Amino acid sequence: SREIHLKHRPSGIPGSEDFSLVSVPVGVLKEGEVLVKNLWMSVDPYMRGRMLERKSYIAPFELGEVLSGGAIGEVVETNNPAFPVGSKVANMSGWREYFSTSGADLQLLPKTDIPDQAFLGVLGMPGMTAYTGLSKIAQLKEGDSVFVSAASGAVGAIVCQIAKLKGCYVAGSVGSDEKARYLLEELGVDAVVNYKTTDNLQESIAKACPEGIDVYFENVGGAHLEAVLNLMNDYGRIAVCGMIDQYNATSPSAGPSNLSQLIIKKLTMQGFIVFDHWDGYPAFVEQMTQWIQQGKISAKETVYQGIEQAPEAFIGLFTGKNTGKMLVKLA
Numbered sequence: 481s482r483e484i485h486l487k488h489r490p491s492g493i494p495g496s497e498d499f500s501l502v503s504v505p506v507g508v509l510k511e512g513e514v515l516v517k518n519l520w521m522s523v524d525p526y527m528r529g530r531m532l533e534r535k536s537y538i539a540p541f542e543l544g545e546v547l548s549g550g551a552i553g554e555v556v557e558t559n560n561p562a563f564p565v566g567s568k569v570a571n572m573s574g575w576r577e578y579f580s581t582s583g584a585d586l587q588l589l590p591k592t593d594i595p596d597q598a599f600l601g602v603l604g605m606p607g608m609t610a611y612t613g614l615s616k617i618a619q620l621k622e623g624d625s626v627f628v629s630a631a632s633g634a635v636g637a638i639v640c641q642i643a644k645l646k647g648c649y650v651a652g653s654v655g656s657d658e659k660a661r662y663l664l665e666e667l668g669v670d671a672v673v674n675y676k677t678t679d680n681l682q683e684s685i686a687k688a689c690p691e692g693i694d695v696y697f698e699n700v701g702g703a704h705l706e707a708v709l710n711l712m713n714d715y716g717r718i719a720v721c722g723m724i725d726q727y728n729a730t731s732p733s734a735g736p737s738n739l740s741q742l743i744i745k746k747l748t749m750q751g752f753i754v755f756d757h758w759d760g761y762p763a764f765v766e767q768m769t770q771w772i773q774q775g776k777i778s779a780k781e782t783v784y785q786g787i788e789q790a791p792e793a794f795i796g797l798f799t800g801k802n803t804g805k806m807l808v809k810l811a
């Protein structure tokens with residue numbers, strides 16, 4: 481079995497030299513254990529934070545050890561009747577081809593006609609993040625004017641579609657014209673800003689949101705946050721989901737110079753971590769499955785092939801290589 485280890489703690493945008501591909505023997509199963517072959521693994525921006533030695537909501541990865549993260553696998557050998565051979569399971573033991581476990585850390589995938597890897601994207605953590613951030617954190621209401629940054633990504637593209645479904649005006653920012661077309665033509669977003677080609681981010685966002693912004697779904701931080709603060713409407717809500725603009729920073733970034741907008745406009749700005757809201761996951765899966773089956777929500781994927789490509793896929797998150805969910809297909 482092959483797996484990816486963290487070789488160095490990256491400085492700035494990670495490079496392939498920060499990772500190593502290691503072959504390890506597949507052990508003999510003990511009493512009660514199952515052997516899982518991973519079919520798909522997820523790479524996610526939050527993993528960058530775990531590559532640093534620091535205190536956070538989740539422990540750092542260990543140097544010289546296998547990385548971990550969301551994956552979908554298939555049980556290929558079993559000593560546990562709860563997981564017959566052929567069972568598809570969601571797990572947090574990604575970045576490796578095979579692993580054995582008691583099964584305590586496995587969730588059986590529900591039987592649906594939706595492809596398995598959706599449970600790493602639209603029906604998994606990123607979809608749940610979009611749903612929770614809009615409904616619980618931003619208190620989305622019909623008719624709101626919504627702005628989303630990193631709008632074509634795993635979370636962003638679902639935010640755009642849920643907000644449209646809820647009868648909102650939706651605008652977003654992306655890093656390429658192709659992504660802009662995807663949002664406008666395939667997802668029905670009302671306006672898009674390419675933050676890489678604009679010479680005035682705030683003016684471009686203002687044009688995209690002629691009625692101002694009631695809800696900002698923040699995935700980026702930095703200049704985006706500063707520009708949007710100036711464009712928020714009174715009593716607006718900002719759901720702070722991520723700040724990918726800062727994940728590779730090698731020195732502290734400048735704060736927004738205009739936080740007084742929070743007072744002037746009586747804004748609510750709230751950060752959240754989706755795992756705190758996991759009690760709502762079954763209800764989310766039910767709702768999202770319905771939306772997908774009714775053709776109301778679609779989800780694009782960008783797929784890299786083979787575990788040896790996993791570091792490139794991960795690095796690609798920070799250079800905008802993905803539209804929709806970034807995935808690695810292992811088998």
Ligand code: NDP
Pocket residue numbers: 524525526605606609630631632633634635636653654655656659699700720721722723724725726752753754755796797798799800801802803804805806
């Ligand atoms: P995405 O699929 O959106 O991938 C990342 C995208 O971010 C890239 O494709 C790129 O698109 C954009 N990007 C990368 N660097 C920058 C930059 N410096 N400035 C602006 N845009 C950038 O990832 P996810 O959907 O998985 O995650 C989106 C955000 O949500 C992240 O900030 C992540 O940390 C956060 N998150 C938070 C969770 C929570 O519980 N709070 C849970 C899950 C995700 P482009 O070409 O448009 O630049």
